[in-house]
Structure formats: structure tokens, C-alpha cells
Amino acid sequence: MAEYDIVVVGSGIAGLSSAHQLADQGRVLVVDRGAVGQGTSSRASGVITTPVDYPDLPKWASRAIDSFRELDGRGVFTFDEQPFIRLVHSPAYAAMVRGRDDAVMLGPEESMARFGDVVSSPGAEGVAVYDNVGTCDVSAFLATLKFECERRGVDFRPDTTVxxxxxxxxxxxxxxxxxxxIDADDVVVAAGSATPDVVAEHVELPIRPFTWNAVYLDVDGDVTNWPMGGDTEHQLYWRTMPTGDLLVGRENQTFDADPKIDADFERLVDEDLSTFFAFDDFDVVRWETCPIPDATTPDARAIIDAPAAAPEGLVVAAGFHGAGVMAGLAIGDIVRSYVTGEAVDLEVEAFALDRFSDLGRDFPFCSLWD
Ligand SMILES: Cc1cc2nc3c(=O)[nH]c(=O)nc-3n(C[C@H](O)[C@H](O)[C@H](O)COP(=O)(O)OP(=O)(O)OC[C@H]3O[C@@H](n4cnc5c(N)ncnc54)[C@H](O)[C@@H]3O)c2cc1C
Known part of the structure; x- marks a missing residue:
């Protein structure tokens, strides 16, 4: 008999979510090359906007958000429900929002009445307001998931490279x-941008590293009641932190072992932010470059699959681009369905490897905003 029924490689959101949802399937071990939950997931901004970032996958988005509510109040975790506004520049996006039952379009005056001055000029079509979203403290979320896994009998082996x-x-x-x-009957590889290397002998995966830049601003004005938001024209998102600082983030298409702030983002912050946002001035509290890469795919969406070309018993879950933490326990639900063979009522095909014909890692960057 194998030492473990299931070994999960990686203890970021993908690994913890998988272990949590598989804990009743026998002896489960999570192995990480570092400390538990200290990979890319630990650097996330805590923006939990699954319906915004997966607009075409309503079951996935709603399961993900519900999982944050399910965990709210456990351990040190709280899910802070608050709206997200997206500036809308195209009639097609406005029409898409009007067809949804979890978002509304507001014109500039209605937006001002509800939120006050946030940006100096709302999108040409107004703003889309999503209410089924929120924020969280990511460290508290990951710590609670680990605790919940342990409570269910999952073992952890940190500082061990697979x-x-x-x-x-x-x-x-x-x-x-x-x-x-380490012997196991099933293996789930959820090792972020390292996933293709871990499984390289058995299956090719089109996953490559990239990163995010963020800046924390001390704003001249009160932003504590601002909604979270995002703008496609500037390709940035923002949220107010519990400290009262405003976090503004942006994709950086490449990853460097010695990460630096992208010059274009720096210019945007220095030259455009005080004209874009409705505040007069700000001080930069700190810039943040993430020293650990995030992982992306040719369509900026994860691969969660037991690929046909892979050996039996191997499941992969990686390539979540900027939208992994917000996927919560929905990741584990799909992983579980592959390990157990049980059906799951989520859009599983959207994450299948066979949507790609070219499995090379040298593909053009696809933005989350595309
Ligand atoms: C600055 C920033 C802000 C972000 N903000 C948000 C946000 O607000 N909301 C959101 O949803 N997402 C956000 N993201 C994206 C999110 O962080 C990722 O999508 C998510 O963390 C990916 O999780 P993961 O489990 O796939 O990878 P990771 O968290 O990187 O986990 C992979 C784990 O595998 C381990 N590992 C790697 N190789 C091996 C090996 N050979 N052996 C053993 N272990 C190994 C690593 O140590 C690591 O712990 C942000 C990302 C960044 C960088």
C-alpha cells in the first residue's frame, strides 16, 4: 500500500484548495519547496472579483464567491463584501453588463450619487457595478485554509522540493x-509557474511566468469608502487597504529574476494617476514587485485537468494568471472531480488542456483585460 493516497505538490491557493476538497479521500499530503502558502498566493492583493474576471463562467464564479462566504468566520478569516466598479468604454461591454443579473450599469451621475467622486471622468458608457464580490486579507485566508486542511487530517511537508x-x-x-x-496513488501538481517543469517528463503544458506590479499610495483625501475598481484603458485595478492606503496594481508581462517596476507603470503612476483619480495629490508609500512569478497560459486562464497524454492518476492545476486566489474552493472542486471521477456542476471544459493545440511555452502574452 502506498504511503499516501494523494500527494499535492504546492501549497498556494491551488494546492490548498485541492487538499481541502480531497481531504476525505484518504491520506493526503501537501508538499512545498518552501513554507506553506508563501508562493505567489501570499502576494495577492485580496481582490475577490470572480464574476468580473470570469464573466463567461457563471457557475464557477458563483461557486468561488460562495466558498469565501463558507469560510468567512472560520479561524482568522473574514470576507469583506464590497462593490467593484469597472469603467466601461465600449457599448458591447455595457450591453453585456445589462444582460447580467449580478451587475448594473450606472451613468456618471448615478455613479456619483452612489460612490461620490472616485475617478475624474467615468468611462464613456458609465460604470459597471458588481456587488457579488469583496476583499480579504490573503494571509488570513491561506492560514485558515491550511488550518481547515489540518483539521481534516491533511499532512504538510514544507521545505521539500519535488x-x-x-x-x-x-x-x-x-x-x-x-x-x-514519496509513494502515492494520485498526484496533483499545483506548483504555480514551476508546474510544467515538475511534470515535464510526462506531459507538456503551455504555462509560463509573468508578474504584477503594485504601488501603495497615501492619498490626499479620504478613500476609505471607495469601492474597488478597474479600468481597461489604463489596465489597472485598485482597492483601499485596511491601513487607508490605496493599492493600485497592473500586469507586468515578463518576469525577471531581479524584478523591477515596469517603466510604463512607473510613468503612469507619476504622470497620469492624479488626473485619472479624483484626488489632488498623493505620496507613494511603497512600490511592490513580486519576487515570485505568477503563471499564465496562452488565453490567461488556468489549466485544471487530468490530461489525456499524462499518466493515469496525474492532475494539474496551474496558470491562474491574476485570478487564482479569487477562485477559492472552486479549484479544488474540479481537481476532486478528476481524482474521484465524481461529476461536478462547473464549467470544467473551460480549463481543459485540449483547448490548446500548441503546447509550447513561448507564446504571446494575453492580458486579463483582453
Ligand atoms: C502582486 C500580485 C497581486 C495579485 N492579486 C490577486 C488578487 O487580488 N486576486 C486574485 O485572485 N489573484 C491575485 N493574484 C494572482 C494570484 O496570486 C495567483 O493567481 C495565485 O496565487 C496562483 O496560485 P498557485 O497556487 O497556482 O501558485 P502559488 O501560490 O505560487 O503556489 C505554488 C506553490 O508551489 C510551490 N512549488 C513550486 N515548485 C515546487 C516544487 N518543485 N516542489 C514543491 N513545491 C513547489 C511553491 O513554493 C508555491 O508555494 C495576484 C498576483 C500577484 C503577483
Whole structure:
């Protein structure tokens, strides 16, 4: 008998969500090369806007948001429900919002009446307001997920690098680590941007690293009641932090081992932000470059699959671009369905590997805003 029924490689949101949803399936072990939850997930801004970022996947979005409500109040975790506004510049996006039952379009005056002055000029079509969204403290979220996994009997092995997946006769039999093998009947690889390397001997994955830049601003004015928001023209998002600072973030298409703030983002902050937002002035509290890469795919959407070309018993969950933490327990639901064979009422095909014909890692960057 194998030492474990399931080994999960990686303890970011994808690994913790998978372990949480698989905990009743026998002996489950989560292995991470570092400390638990200290990968890219630990750097997330806590913007939980799944319906905004997955507009075409209503079941996934709603399950994800519900999972934050499910965990609210457990341990140190709270889910703070607050609206997100998106400036709308195209009639097509406005029409899409009008067809939804979880968002409304507001004209500039209605927006001003509800939120006051946030931006100096709302989008040409007005703003889309999403209410089924919120924010959270990501450290508290990950710590609570780990605690909930442990409470369900999941084991953790930090500071242990997995070097490959072991396969015999076309079936997974465990993983190799820097300290030797670990036997398992099923293996879930949720190792963020390192996932393609961990499974490279068995299956190709079109996943590559990129990163995000963020800046924390001390604003001349009170932003504590501002809604979260985003703007496609400037390709940025914002949220007010519990400290009262305004966090503004933006994609940076490449990842460098010595990460620097993208010059275009720096210019945007220096030259445009005080004309874009409705405040007179601000001081930069700090810039943040993430030293750990986020992972993306050719369509900026994750791969959650037991690929046909992979050995039996291998599931991968990675490439969540900027929208992994907000996916919550929905990730684990799909992983569970592959491991157990149980059906799940989510848009599983949207995350299947076979949507890509080219599996190379050298693909053009697809923005979350596209
Ligand atoms: C600055 C920033 C802001 C963001 N803001 C948000 C946000 O507001 N909302 C949101 O939803 N998303 C946000 N994201 C995106 C989000 O952080 C990612 O989508 C998510 O963290 C990906 O989770 P993951 O579990 O796939 O990867 P990770 O969190 O990176 O987890 C992978 C784990 O695998 C481990 N690992 C890697 N290789 C090995 C190996 N060989 N052996 C063992 N372990 C290994 C790593 O140590 C790591 O712990 C943001 C990202 C950044 C960088």
C-alpha cells in the first residue's frame, strides 16, 4: 500500500484548495519547496472579483464567491463584501453588463450619487457595478485554509522540493523529492509557474511566468469608502487597504529574476494617476514587485485537468494568471472531480488542456483585460 493516497505538490491557493476538497479521500499530503502558502498566493492583493474576471463562467464564479462566504468566520478569516466598479468604454461591454443579473450599469451621475467622486471622468458608457464580490486579507485566508486542511487530517511537508512525478506502467506511483521518493496513488501538481517543469517528463503544458506590479499610495483625501475598481484603458485595478492606503496594481508581462517596476507603470503612476483619480495629490508609500512569478497560459486562464497524454492518476492545476486566489474552493472542486471521477456542476471544459493545440511555452502574452 502506498504511503499516501494523494500527494499535492504546492501549497498556494491551488494546492490548498485541492487538499481541502480531497481531504476525505484518504491520506493526503501537501508538499512545498518552501513554507506553506508563501508562493505567489501570499502576494495577492485580496481582490475577490470572480464574476468580473470570469464573466463567461457563471457557475464557477458563483461557486468561488460562495466558498469565501463558507469560510468567512472560520479561524482568522473574514470576507469583506464590497462593490467593484469597472469603467466601461465600449457599448458591447455595457450591453453585456445589462444582460447580467449580478451587475448594473450606472451613468456618471448615478455613479456619483452612489460612490461620490472616485475617478475624474467615468468611462464613456458609465460604470459597471458588481456587488457579488469583496476583499480579504490573503494571509488570513491561506492560514485558515491550511488550518481547515489540518483539521481534516491533511499532512504538510514544507521545505521539500519535488523533482518529478514517478510513473510505472503508465500510472502514477508517487513523486521524487530532494530527500527521496514519496509513494502515492494520485498526484496533483499545483506548483504555480514551476508546474510544467515538475511534470515535464510526462506531459507538456503551455504555462509560463509573468508578474504584477503594485504601488501603495497615501492619498490626499479620504478613500476609505471607495469601492474597488478597474479600468481597461489604463489596465489597472485598485482597492483601499485596511491601513487607508490605496493599492493600485497592473500586469507586468515578463518576469525577471531581479524584478523591477515596469517603466510604463512607473510613468503612469507619476504622470497620469492624479488626473485619472479624483484626488489632488498623493505620496507613494511603497512600490511592490513580486519576487515570485505568477503563471499564465496562452488565453490567461488556468489549466485544471487530468490530461489525456499524462499518466493515469496525474492532475494539474496551474496558470491562474491574476485570478487564482479569487477562485477559492472552486479549484479544488474540479481537481476532486478528476481524482474521484465524481461529476461536478462547473464549467470544467473551460480549463481543459485540449483547448490548446500548441503546447509550447513561448507564446504571446494575453492580458486579463483582453
Ligand atoms: C502582486 C500580485 C497581486 C495579485 N492579486 C490577486 C488578487 O487580488 N486576486 C486574485 O485572485 N489573484 C491575485 N493574484 C494572482 C494570484 O496570486 C495567483 O493567481 C495565485 O496565487 C496562483 O496560485 P498557485 O497556487 O497556482 O501558485 P502559488 O501560490 O505560487 O503556489 C505554488 C506553490 O508551489 C510551490 N512549488 C513550486 N515548485 C515546487 C516544487 N518543485 N516542489 C514543491 N513545491 C513547489 C511553491 O513554493 C508555491 O508555494 C495576484 C498576483 C500577484 C503577483
Amino acid at each position: 523533482t518529478g512525478v514517478r510513473v510505472e506502467d503508465g500510472r502514477v506511483v508517487g513523486v521524487d523529492t530532494e530527500y527521496g521518493p
